Amino acid sequence: MxxxxxxxxxxxxxxxxxxxxxxxxxxxxxxxxxxxxxxxxxxxxxxxxxxxxxxxxxxxxxxxxxxxxxxxxxxxxxxxxxxxxxxxxxxxxxxxxxxxxxxxxxxxxxxxxxxxxxxxxxxxxxxxxxxxxxxxxxxxxxxxxxxxVDVPRAQASSAAETSALNLLCVGIVAPHKGQDVLLAALDRLSGRGWTCRIVGSSPPSGSFASSVAREAQRFSGRVRLTGVLEEPELAAEYRRSGLLVAPSRVESSGMAIAEARGHGVPVLAAAVGGIPDTVAGGGALLVPPEDPGALAAALDGWMTDPALRRRLRAETRAARDSLxxxxxxxxxxxxxxxxx
Missing domain, CATH: 3.40.50.2000 (Glycogen Phosphorylase B;)
Incomplete structure (x- = not known):
């Protein structure tokens, strides 16, 4: 050695x-x-x-x-x-x-x-x-x-229906992560009672990040860009969230997706790159990339179908041991x- x-x-x-x-x-x-x-x-x-x-x-x-x-x-x-x-x-x-x-x-x-x-x-x-x-x-x-994946002892509650509409998106605010696609989808669901936290760094000279920040302001506080969060604060976000949304255009594996699953949080993601492999154990919904309509429909299904939420949470819990x-x-x- x-x-x-x-x-x-x-x-x-x-x-x-x-x-x-x-x-x-x-x-x-x-x-x-x-x-x-x-x-x-x-x-x-x-x-x-x-x-x-x-x-x-x-x-x-x-x-x-x-x-x-x-x-x-x-x-x-x-x-x-x-x-x-x-x-x-x-x-x-x-x-x-x-x-x-x-x-x-x-x-x-x-x-x-x-x-x-x-x-x-x-x-x-x-x-x-x-x-x-x-x-x-x-x-x-x-x-x-x-x-x-570091699987924490504390995780999202399987019965936390009150958190179902708390959406979370984690990743650098950049075109390949697709936060613009998420905002376009949420714009079609203005009648629902959701909130969304977008967690991640924003490149200081990035026009994309500036555009996402401007678009987020249109949602009157329902969308919040938190910037980078340290580990305890990010863990708290996972605990309060019902669903991780990963609308990526390109993704090799999706570390935030795996981390959410470790916390017991189901995932809605674009079917690109290595994401299908990352969620192969269940607990996820996949949609085509760069399709706000398909993403909005999947979000609406999550928000309105308690049986779907129960199934995805159960699959996520079952998959934790194999991460x-x-x-x-x-x-x-x-x-x-x-x-x-």
């Missing part, structure tokens, strides 16, 4: 509570979990392409380096050079080419990085299949390490680092 060492290149600020994202949480849990398993982890935060390239240039011959996918895209040429002298493993949280607004520069950088890497770790079966389909990584170079743990995640990453 001794002597195992890895340099982990991550984006700057993964421990910053104001920069909460699924990728940052995953990176932190992997870093800490590897350390607990006897790995000597040297974590290097990088703030840009030159920073990342310099860090990769310092990786010694024969070393093992684990590179977050965002860092790999920023310094794909340096990663390819590092692969000639060190074992390089890319942790791909998402497939950049799958985004509708992906640029040729980003997709080219992704191809250079992933084809040069000795191994690729992904967070869902969908991501692995997408990489193979796009010719970015063959199956024998890919390890699937799905995000874990993956972070220990499972780190075990998979550890094996990939040792055998890549």
């Amino acid at each position: 001794t002597g195992r060492a890895v340099t982990f290149l991550v984006p700057e600020g993964i421990d910053d509570p104001a920069r909460v994202s699924g990728g940052n949480v995953y990176d932190r849990r992997v870093r800490d979990g590897l350390g607990a398993r006897g790995w000597r982890v040297t974590t290097v935060e990088t703030s840009g392409s030159s920073d990342a390239a310099a860090a990769l240039g310092e990786v010694p011959r024969g070393a093992t380096v684990l590179v977050d996918g965002l860092v790999a895209l920023r310094a794909s040429e340096a990663l390819a050079e590092a692969s000639a002298r060190a074992r390089t493993v890319v942790l791909a949280h998402m497939v950049a080419a799958a985004f509708p607004d992906a640029t040729a520069r980003a997709t080219d950088a992704e191809r250079r990085a992933l084809t040069a890497a000795d191994h690729v770790i992904v967070t869902s079966r969908w991501t692995a299949e997408e990489l193979r389909r796009r010719g970015l990584a063959d199956s024998d170079r890919v390890t699937i390490a799905v995000p874990g 993956p743990s972070w220990s499972d995640t780190v075990d998979a990453v550890s094996v990939a680092l040792e055998t890549s």
Whole structure:
């Protein structure tokens, strides 16, 4: 168990509570979990392409380096050079080419990085299949390490009919998360007694986030953007909420979805990416992506059908015992680092 060492290149600020994202949480849990398993982890935060390239240039011959996918895209040429002298493993949280607004520069950088890497770790079966389909990584170079879930003792009450109309949406306020689709759906349900909390960071220069904030104001306080919440406050939101809504356009696995299920909260989500796999144990409704009408109809069904709510809550409770743990995640990453 001794002597195992890895340099982990991550984006700057993964421990910053104001920069909460699924990728940052995953990176932190992997870093800490590897350390607990006897790995000597040297974590290097990088703030840009030159920073990342310099860090990769310092990786010694024969070393093992684990590179977050965002860092790999920023310094794909340096990663390819590092692969000639060190074992390089890319942790791909998402497939950049799958985004509708992906640029040729980003997709080219992704191809250079992933084809040069000795191994690729992904967070869902969908991501692995997408990489193979796009010719970015063959199956024998890919390890699937799905995000874990901390299942709390306290969870949403199975009889909490009073919370049924409290909707929750968790994720960075950005186009791929689809908060605009959610607001368009809610606009069709103005006669219902719902409330909605949108939890997540808003990029300071993001026109999309500003547009969502403006649209939310039209709902006279029924929609609230909370910004980033620390863990106790977010746990409280799960406890008070009846349904998590995830209207994503692109999603590799959906960590907020898994987290909601750990809290006993059913899910209504777009059937994209790795989401169907994440909710395979039941307790969820899936709708087509980018379809406010279909989302509104599913929300209306949730709000008006007590039998549906009871069924989804029961399925969610039953699925909690089969949710993956972070220990499972780190075990998979550890094996990939040792055998890549």
